[in-house]
Amino acid sequence: MNYQNLNIHTNGEFRFSLIEKPFKYSLFNGKDKSFYSIAYNKGQATTVLIDEVPYSFEEQMVLPLMANQTFSFQNPQDVLIWQFNREFYCISNHDAEVGCVGFLFHGSSGTPFVQLNEEERLKLARMIEVFKDEFETRDNIQTEMLLSLLKRLIIFVTRIAKIQFIDSSKIDDVRLYTIRHYNLLVEIHFRTHHDVGFYANELNKSPKTLSNLFSLYNHKSPQQVIHERLIVEARRLLYYTDKSVKEIAYELGFEDAAYFSNFFKKNMRVSPSDFKRNAMMAV
Structure with a gap:
């Protein structure tokens, strides 16, 4: 069908x-x-x-x-x-x-x-x-x-x-809109803005207000949302493209490839080079 x-x-x-x-x-x-x-x-x-x-x-x-x-x-x-x-x-x-x-x-x-x-x-x-x-x-x-x-x-x-x-006793429609808008902004800007402050400013909220709001919704902090989105994209680029680790680092807004490698390894417990090597072997 x-x-x-x-x-x-x-x-x-x-x-x-x-x-x-x-x-x-x-x-x-x-x-x-x-x-x-x-x-x-x-x-x-x-x-x-x-x-x-x-x-x-x-x-x-x-x-x-x-x-x-x-x-x-x-x-x-x-x-x-x-x-x-x-x-x-x-x-x-x-x-x-x-x-x-x-x-x-x-x-x-x-x-x-x-x-x-x-x-x-x-x-x-x-x-x-x-x-x-x-x-x-x-x-x-x-x-x-x-x-x-x-x-x-x-x-x-x-x-x-x-x-x-959604726990409606904690998250009303106004709060849910803020969370949804935050996630959308991260999707648009995660390559160029890695700090919660930028998104808080776009939403006319303080970073602490956003942190308190996210603690009601789930266990992820606003900063974790940014980091997880960066990791997802890094994994995609490492797995599906021929780009080097350095190229991917710059594409994701990291000026220092070494800093990106440390960031990736901290979150994935494997270096981006090893991740890419393992991905190529799995294909």
Whole structure:
């Protein structure tokens, strides 16, 4: 099962597929386009590699993935995946909460695995049938209908994710917006700004206020969010490109390659040179 909708006026593209064999998405292979993805495992538990880190993808789980994440399913039994580019969905006038900068993709510095209960499974099953029907209906308003259905899907998963990952007694919508905005700013500026002070200034908050806010949300500090984003990108560049450690250090905003190497080793317990060597041997 493979469906596709193309908008020749905006270059928007929306795909809906059933994955039954090994599948990999990567912007580093020069073939895949930039897509946001939402995967749903309605079959047996399997393993998903996200930036070459293995995670258990359990039955009845939904997994939102950002466009810059490399991921693969090794032995999928019954995984459905929705994929869309910015031109299809993100340029629409959606509320930020359910847009491409919304909670699913920027609400957490980690990747949320959203578990469905039986009632939610049935709701999603009905939604999937509507998606199939609409992809098979070819007319001049199909794109608008698919946009509405995609927004409905994102709202559906967002509501469940917020219940599972947010303590509403501690984090209200205003605080959650600040956290989400912080994560988005880090995604935009992590290569050039490694200090919390920059982001605090952008948000008109003090660094201490941000630290207190993040302590309510999870165990990561604002500085940890920056460091983890740098490490993720360093791992990607070391694993998927031929760039030298020195080139990667400069690309990530480190003026001193030695300082970058120490930073990487402190977080990964292996030097970037050894990491790259091991990655090359694993390919």
